[in-house]
Amino acid sequence: MEIYQEICNSVDCMYSFIRKQRRDFHKYAETGWLEIRTTSIIAARLKELGYDLLIGRDFCLDSARMGLPPKEVFDEQYQRALSQKAIQPYAAQARDGFTGAIGILDCGEGPVIALRFDIDALSIFEEKELTHRPSRDGFCSVNDGMMHACGHDGHAAIGLAVAEVLMKYRHFLKGTIKLIFQPAEEGVRGAKAIVAHGHLDDVDYIIANHLVGSENPDYQIAVPKGKTMATSKLDIIFEGQAAHAGSSPEKGHNAMLAACTAVLNLHAIPRSSSGDSRINVGVMQAGSERNVICDHAKLEMEVRGASTEINQYMEHYARQISAASAQMHDCTCHVVTMGASDSLWSDEDLIMRCHTCCSQILGLRIAPPPKMSGASEDYAFMVNCVRKHGGKGLFFNTLAYTSGPAHSRNFDIAEECLPNAAKVFCIMVFDLMHPEWGK
Numbered sequence: 001m002e003i004y005q006e007i008c009n010s011v012d013c014m015y016s017f018i019r020k021q022r023r024d025f026h027k028y029a030e031t032g033w034l035e036i037r038t039t040s041i042i043a044a045r046l047k048e049l050g051y052d053l054l055i056g057r058d059f060c061l062d063s064a065r066m067g068l069p070p071k072e073v074f075d076e077q078y079q080r081a082l083s084q085k086a087i088q089p090y091a092a093q094a095r096d097g098f099t100g101a102i103g104i105l106d107c108g109e110g111p112v113i114a115l116r117f118d119i120d121a122l123s124i125f126e127e128k129e130l131t132h133r134p135s136r137d138g139f140c141s142v143n144d145g146m147m148h149a150c151g152h153d154g155h156a157a158i159g160l161a162v163a164e165v166l167m168k169y170r171h172f173l174k175g176t177i178k179l180i181f182q183p184a185e186e187g188v189r190g191a192k193a194i195v196a197h198g199h200l201d202d203v204d205y206i207i208a209n210h211l212v213g214s215e216n217p218d219y220q221i222a223v224p225k226g227k228t229m230a231t232s233k234l235d236i237i238f239e240g241q242a243a244h245a246g247s248s249p250e251k252g253h254n255a256m257l258a259a260c261t262a263v264l265n266l267h268a269i270p271r272s273s274s275g276d277s278r279i280n281v282g283v284m285q286a287g288s289e290r291n292v293i294c295d296h297a298k299l300e301m302e303v304r305g306a307s308t309e310i311n312q313y314m315e316h317y318a319r320q321i322s323a324a325s326a327q328m329h330d331c332t333c334h335v336v337t338m339g340a341s342d343s344l345w346s347d348e349d350l351i352m353r354c355h356t357c358c359s360q361i362l363g364l365r366i367a368p369p370p371k372m373s374g375a376s377e378d379y380a381f382m383v384n385c386v387r388k389h390g391g392k393g394l395f396f397n398t399l400a401y402t403s404g405p406a407h408s409r410n411f412d413i414a415e416e417c418l419p420n421a422a423k424v425f426c427i428m429v430f431d432l433m434h435p436e437w438g439k
Helices: 002-013 015-027 038-050 070-083 088-092 151-169 191-196 255-266 309-329 346-362 379-388 413-434
Strands: 050-054 101-106 112-118 176-182 205-213 230-239 277-286 298-305 332-341 393-401
Touching: 002 112, 002 151, 002 230, 015 413, 038 050, 038 070, 038 088, 038 101, 038 151, 038 176, 050 088, 070 088, 101 151, 101 277, 101 298, 112 151, 112 413, 151 205, 151 413, 176 191, 191 346, 191 379, 205 379, 205 413, 230 255, 230 309, 255 277, 255 298, 255 309, 277 309, 298 309, 298 393, 309 332, 346 393, 346 413, 379 393, 393 413
Parallel strands: 112 176, 112 205, 205 393
Antiparallel strands: 050 101, 101 176, 230 298, 230 332, 277 298
């Protein structure tokens, strides 16, 4: 239809905006729950376009947030955001880890469609050598130890382009659009606080995208088959009793030994016959002096499962092992959930609709369906919430040439692919709101 061509032309005309906005987000990268400047820019733009806006405590439920930084980090990063021209009053509302935003466009009776765009960076020091394009072209991250190394800067820019196009053609829409700009996706920490606030309770369809590296120019879009892994990110803290290692070792309770016992046994958890599972202890911190019995130790670990049930099995076993390891050495332990996600998959009929929209309307080439990777994605919380009341969800990939692997210090994306994702979002919205147009 003619309206579809107009939408595609509008997205193409926004390419320079998308690239500029992506590079701005890249230069001022902010990690999970600290996306203050990023949130302020998104919120200001949504408000300017005419969306109803929810941010701050109206967006994230305080008690459901996971993996929060310390209070002093919040204060430091708020001042940093202000120095980098964060926009008030939105920056103030995002302070203390209430980042992210929802833009709502009510176009009357019809389905409620949510689109998710994650906005956070990773805790990585970006490559400074001029062989790295962001360094060479002047948009390398200026925030040391924070870098967009997974494409979320592109996702956020795509979301703002989609917001503008949908508002431009709002008179053709029937239903409600919710544009969700999600914080703290890395570490699977952010989605739960949005779901717990009730923002998805009335959603009929939810769609999300991720940029994926590809060197095959024959394909532009892919819709993965199967499921991502469910996961739990746990911090395990052991508390013992310090003592002099030479004169009175028997008076100490060695938290380091408890932690070491736990590490060895955690990696020996029997695997489930129902599907794949993973476990990894990535960090152990313990000890103060060579002649002091260690009284405090911390493990940072994760488990994963091919299904939510397998992941729950792994987590339950991990908690049991940790408690038993502490007891063996007269220590105590407590476990803090720093992040979590269910297993994610797309509904088959939405996969087929996406294929039809991409191939027949947009002329985009669709790759054979890749299998879901061993990674996890807390967008699953959103999809599962929508499914509980009969809704459906889709997760698609936008294929692009990338330099450097994801989560590496020299990661970069081919920006020419970004309009493809914006087009898919827009056309899927129109297709779901006007199914009769495709007949």
